[in-house]
Amino acid sequence: MVRELIAILRGVAPHEAVAIAEELILSGITKIEVPLNSPKAYESIENLANRFSDEAIIGAGTVLRKNEVASVCNAGGKMIVSPNVNVDVIRETKKLKMRSYPGGFTATECFGAIDSGSDGIKLFPAFLMGVDGFKALRAVLPPSLSTYAVGGVEPSNFADWLACGVTGFGIGNYLYKVGDTVSSVGKKAKKIVSAYDDASNEIT
Numbered sequence: 001m002v003r004e005l006i007a008i009l010r011g012v013a014p015h016e017a018v019a020i021a022e023e024l025i026l027s028g029i030t031k032i033e034v035p036l037n038s039p040k041a042y043e044s045i046e047n048l049a050n051r052f053s054d055e056a057i058i059g060a061g062t063v064l065r066k067n068e069v070a071s072v073c074n075a076g077g078k079m080i081v082s083p084n085v086n087v088d089v090i091r092e093t094k095k096l097k098m099r100s101y102p103g104g105f106t107a108t109e110c111f112g113a114i115d116s117g118s119d120g121i122k123l124f125p126a127f128l129m130g131v132d133g134f135k136a137l138r139a140v141l142p143p144s145l146s147t148y149a150v151g152g153v154e155p156s157n158f159a160d161w162l163a164c165g166v167t168g169f170g171i172g173n174y175l176y177k178v179g180d181t182v183s184s185v186g187k188k189a190k191k192i193v194s195a196y197d198d199a200s201n202e203i204t
Contacts, residue, residue: 008171009034009044010173010178012178014039016182017048023182027190030056032059042071049076049078057079060079078099082102085109085113090102100113104123106137107141123150135164147168148169149169149170155192162199
């Protein structure tokens with residue numbers, strides 16, 4: 001079962017990234033994002049890609065500039081996530097045959113991303129949009145478009161978001177904060193996966 005969950009490891013350091021990712025993958029989370037404003041982010045991405053390329057999709061978040069895309073690719077990353085819609089970033093991502101998930105909030109932003117070739121949209125910040133706001137947006141977006149709610153989503157509201165058509169979730173602070181132990185991240189990951197599975201079953 002492929003779960004549409006993206007682990008956002010903001011602030012993770014290279015020395016702990018592999019052990020944390022191993023817990024995530026064992027729990028059932030197989031999309032892992034290292035934001036570029038983390039310490040030595042490219043080193044963490046390279047370590048993860050070298051270890052888990054056959055088991056997970058490893059990528060970068062907070063990608064703001066075109067040149068960063070190539071650096072992520074060279075480190076072995078396969079996914080680019082941004083908080084905004086930057087046409088140059090999207091096009092470079094697709095040129096390098098990577099997955100593109102820019103951050104969109106309005107119909108204008110979302111369609112700009114789609115027209116530039118993105119694979120999906122990071123709905124950010126989701127807590128400002130809310131479920132009702134997304135329902136209105138979802139109605140005009142292509143049915144096949146992948147959408148990931150990020151910012152303010154947690155197990156208690158997974159079902160509400162899935163019911164209105166969101167594809168999945170990007171989970172940051174609820175899953176990992178700087179200073180968390182590998183064990184604590186593993187426990188939180190299992191809770192998130194269980195809640196996601198329960199919410200998915202509710203709407204099927």
